[in-house]
Amino acid sequence: MATVDPEIVPFPEAPNSASPSSSADQIPLEQPQKVKGRHKLLQSLQRFSSSPSLTRRNRSRSASTTYGRNGASLSCVSLSQSTYAPCSSNGSATQLYGGLNIRPTTPGPTGSYAADDQEGNARIRFVADTINGPQSKKIALPTEVRPGSRSGMLEDAAVVAKPEKFDFWGKMPNELGMLIFSYLTPKEVIRCSTVCKWWHKMCYDGQLWTVVDTTDYYSDIPSDALMKLIMSGGPFIKDLNLRGCVQLREKWESESEEITAVCRNVVNFSLEGSRMEKSAIHCFLGRNQRLQYVNLSGLDSVTNGAMKIIAKSCHQLRTLNVSWCTNVTVSGLKRVVKACPILTDLLASEIKGFDEVELPSELFKRNTLERLDISRTDITDESLKVLMHGVDPEIDILEDRAIVPPRRLKHLDLHQCSELTDGGVKSLAHNVPNLIVLQLAGCTDLTDDSIIPVIQTVPHLVHLELEELERLSNRSLLELAKSPCAPFIEHLNVSSCESLSDPGMLQVMKSCPSLRFVEMDNTRISDLTLSEASYRVRKRGYDENVPQIGLRIVAFDCPNITWVGVRDILAGNAYIPRQYKVSAPDAISVVTQTVNASRTSVLGSGSGASTPMITSSITPPPPPTVYPNHIIQLKCFYAWQATVDEHTKRVLRGDLAAANRLEKKWFDYMVATEEAGIGGAGARRRRRRAREAERIYNDDDAGEPYLGLLGGRRRARSGGSCAVM
Template sequence: MAHIASTSSIETSELPSPIDPIEEEDSPVTTPLDDPPKEKRRQRLLRGIQRISSSPSLAQIGRARSSSSPYGNRGSLSCVSLAAAGPSSGQYASGNFSSGHPSVPGSPNAECLGFEAIETRLATRRVVYASTTCLPTTASLPADIVATKPRSGTIRKPPYDFWVNMPDEIRVHIFSYLRPKELVRISRVSKDFYKFCFDGQLWTRFDATEFYTQIPAESLAKIIVSAGPFVKDLNIRGCLQIEHYKRAEVVVKACKNLINATLEGCRNFQKSTLHSLIRNNDKLANLNLTSMSAVTNTTCKIISQHCPQLESLNVSWCKHMDARGVRTVVRACPKLKDLRAGEIKGFNNLDVAEAIFETNNLERLVLSGCMELDDDALKTMIHGADPEVDILTDRPVVPPRKLRHLDLSRCSQLTDQGVKALGHFVPELEGLQLSGCTSLTDAALEPVLATTPRLTHLELEDLSELTNEVLSEHLAKAPCAPKLEHLSISYCEKLGDTGVLPIIKKCVSLRSVDMDNTRIGDLVLTEAAAMVRSRAARTSTRSSRPRIGLKLVVYDCQMVTWTGIREILSWNAEIRQPSSNTPTYPTEIIGLKCFYGWQQTVEQHTQRVLRGDFAAAGRLERKWADYMQAVEEAGASGAGLRRRRRRAREAQLLHADEEEGGAGAAGRRRARTMATSCSVM
């Protein structure tokens, strides 16, 4: 009986008869006459409920109905479990559905109900985890892997906070990759970010030139104050926000470890504030005080007393000081190598010149615009006050200067006698600027060019007395010719092809040549194209892009025609087809600045070459040449004048279309009237 009671459900097709054979042995036989009618109705109701509840559940788990054996190892699934509820239940109370035995393992727990009458409602089975009970029998996963629903009161382990557990040194290093403007922005994210964004280690170099116009004065001062003890490189060039004396004093009190300080353009800085800044920073190595009205000779004296490590000083355009302040700094700062004192008065003082001579540590000396500098002062800076003269060479016996860059532009009182003193005494010279010294002639440059083998930059602008001989016989044959990179001879009206052609041939390292308002012609442009062609390697890679290797400035040169300009354009877009059938492309081209009426075409051509569109560049060059030729023909008098002018107008329109549109260009082209007006201009 216990074995029979262990079954959990009975399928409708296998439902036993009201009188079971097993039940006959233990219980009295009941005839159909004694069975009340309502008992039959109850049995039919129960069978219907079993049919509805059992079959869909079996179909869902993909199993066959339990018609073969109702007493197998696993009971069939059912939603209702029946139990006897009293004497009226008959055979169910003592048969298979005994209420004294629980369901078999693997079947859902069911609530056993008794039935008092036909109107009694049957309770449905309560399923705790339906998805689990409907699964087929398989090996279960370990308990620590199975995701279970957390019980009430269970404390879950919080996720690992990678940022909080990171060392502070690594976090500061991550923030160091951000620019100052970005640091200020992300400081609003959280208090933690705010603390690290204003950490002094991130502000060792404070350059406000990029964002000073977009930050309030209070915020700018706050940043400098919070990072003041760590700031070593301070650049507040043009920061008008902190020009107020109170804000400037706050900045000065905070910064005490400066090495590089740039205060250029802070014109409203008070003298006391500037002096406090200099006194508090005895490690200053580079100091830029350009255009500061607070700078005086007293400021220079304070610099000499508190900045023994000074290496670079810029006091250009400081109107309230003179050369005596420079002398104080030069004598007290033995490490000074870079001195810039443009447009400072009093450089005709021989004591100042002798102080510069005695130090002999200067590598860069900028005296541009010092109108009072004369020949005696310059000779004293190079030779000394009373040097010993060698009777064989007739040169002073003094050690050579260490100057590498010398700027004497716009020193109008200098003549040949003063500039000659540079010869044989500046062997390390790399840059020489003499623009605006209108009194100089060829004699002033001959000894200098012959004794400066490292010269790379030479500016001789507006020296109207120079002739072609100084270029062809001295500069072209000088030891510095192969290394010369920049040459400026603009407004030297006597220079022409005779002097410039040897320079273009010999100076193969040239990167820029300014020749505007001279007498050069198309031969110079042709020679420049040949020089770049010979020194620049070509490539067979179609995707490579050329670069501008030589810049020529030839506007307002009356001898330059469109033929020379076309030579440059043609070479820039040249694609060679050698015998190997592999085309080669240029890697270096010439950037040209010519007449205003031609410059737009030249720029369009250069842009197409730089982006690798050689076909469009060549097409533009050909149409421009046709247009220029038609214009020249139209200007000639005689028969066919009207026909030539019509051809010139047609060529002009075609050239304007190509110049504006190009191959594959999108957008609306320029109007015809504008094209005509621009060409006329």
């Protein structure tokens, strides 16, 4: 039995007088009376349907049929198979009513037929849905065969043209991101960490903080941020420079265990001026056995206990700086020297106990030091001899010197060691052939007898400081000019050596072409030394690049230096030799002009002739195309220093013309100042000379006095006419 479809609308019957539906007003049928038997069965059959479409009848039903009596519709589809397959947009069985019929002659109700088939003899009637509202009267094509509109095509093209969103940073490999961030400074990395979470994670990755150097930002970074950097770096940190980080003292003390548990691969470690506690320093030194560079200078909390820990755990140590650590003594340094076989640099300024020979003897046995700084200590001549010769060395009778292997020292700092004399410094001769830097400033008892042998036996000496050696004479400078190190010496300090003068310094300026810094204030040198220095610097050549500072001279408080010597320096800095100057172009140009007939007749020339006219055109010379390679930066008397500095700035930027103008004006000013004198009588004499020069310049012939004041021009006294004008 088929299911009941409550939305099937009864087919309207043909007009019939016997039927109540044949009235003009189309009165709806009334409910049939309750019947029994066969009529009841037939009445039930009209309510069943297996298809939403029924075959429309084109003629009225016979009056003899029993179906028409009750006004019921016939379900022909339920009794016979239809050859029509319904076509619907949504496939709903409740929207179609009717079948394949011939189009009626009389027009039906509006909207009763929706479309014809291809042959024009079939109709599909859309039936209104009283529940969901009116349905569409058109059937849409499937999406796959539907033609696209222009707007739709443009939208599709826009969708295709729009690039796909690509997460650049999210899909980037971590290694490449690390490489990009490695080019930024620490300050820039910290700023970038606030951009997003991914950047924050990258900026605090340990691989990016293998070097934590707070030299540039130690006063700006707070302790929490600095601790975060250290903890983020962790085992990746190799260089840890906390110089001057006083804000880290409390954090380091409270979290020393956490820090040392993470940072165990540090190679270079510096705590200079950070004021760390003793326990925190000991804990860090004990857990970092790969340390090669340790800088603890200026810390009162560093004691011999720290030296003991270094000697026990840091066997790869190469550089140790404990200068100004007042609680460290020579006994602690001795343990380090014994336990560290590759120690090359030892900086122990102001450490007490060098008057004993134990540490110098151990250093002599090791012979690994290349840099030794024991300035401002109590080292004596005996200790220095043990450091150079050892204890009871073998003595060469002919040369009267110890036969020992030469020392590897390259830097030796002994300044302000007041107990040293010539006897101890002489031991340096023939024993330090690789010496590059020698500082003996402040050793007031030294004389030429100890300085000359040392200078003659150090062929690679570059830096020499002999400040405040009052007993030093010009003999030492003469020997320096003749020594093997003369071509290499760059830094010379002889300040406050009051016995030095021009004979010695002139030879040094001539024989030392590599000089870069000469400090000779408070000596007896004069303007001759400055002039010789200017000449030697000019000999270094010229090129097209702007000048560079090649020699710095400090010569204030020298009574024999005057403004004339200073002017020689200024003039030499802006001097260009004649062969490098660009000659001015030809100043005479010939211009041919055609003169018309009337003017030619006035001038007395032939008709139609052209007269050449020669005119003069003076063109200023172009700026120089070459500059000196090196110039001198001078520090002199404070009243002249401002002019010297301004002149140097102009030369360094390549404006030699402006520098020459400044030098000329300063020269005129100094001449006028000297002529003025104290009483002012020179001023009147200077004004009188100026008036005389103006009168001589403006005077013309005897008959035309002071013609120049009235705008006239001086005439040639030869009486002939000017060939050019």
